[in-house]
Amino acid sequence: MRISSNFDSGAIEVVSVDRADDIRLRLRADQGIEGDGAFRQWFHFRVHGGAGAALRMVFENASEAAYPDGWPGYRCVASYDRRNWFRVSGTHYVDGQLVVEHTPERDSVYYAYFEPYSHERHLDLLGWAEMSPYASVSNLGATVDGRDLDVVTVGRPGPGKQPVWITARQHPGESMAEWFVEGV
Known part of the structure; x- marks a missing residue:
């Protein structure tokens, strides 16, 4: 199994992907600000080779997110084709960690904080x-x-x-704001 994020809006730190039921991840800090002032909330990555496997992905530093109060009740989004996104019901915030449990139907699946709004679509x-x-x-x-x-x-x-003034996409994790602006 492989996890990658080297694509438009991709962001994740992989700690361990040795076992499907114990994938360890970390939210990556946005570019330009490191240390205590780091802003982290966004994630977007691809899991390849997990079809039929019961994945358990633990975001170890979710409590360090810019808005950790947003995790309770939150549901991660996933897509097989990057066009049709659905909520992952097996998303839980427990003891400062975000846990996403999902059994993908296909070998390639994308997970994200919210449905991504690509830079190409932004330019369009x-x-x-x-x-x-x-x-x-x-x-x-x-x-x-x-x-x-x-x-x-x-x-x-x-x-x-x-x-x-309508501000959209002030931070990478605010892709929903750009969908809103497109609608406006």
Whole structure:
């Protein structure tokens, strides 16, 4: 069995994958901030070779997440094709560790904190906004890993108009915010 995360939005630290029923993982800190100020919450990885095996994945440092109070009642998401995602009912937060128990039906399965929003889809959304007569795209600078940091402005400023700011994807784990913005 193999666990990998070397792909768009992939993030996990593998401690041990010796046994399917005792996979040990750690949430990886976001880039740019290490030590006590590290922000960690997001995970997205692929398990290959686990079809039919009762996987038990333990996130050892879940209590160190940016928002550990969000773990109780949380359910990990999984996908076989990276398009259709489902909640994993065997997700539990116990003694500061997030435990995900799942028996995948296929050899290749992806697990994530929330359904990922790919960088390519993000660029497509910016391109779509740029082509609209009602919007413009401006560059504000770059992220800590060198990706463009853009703002989409909808409408035109004028007397009596109040600006409204919608911030999406401030942190890697906030992919649900970008799905929201796409809908807006």
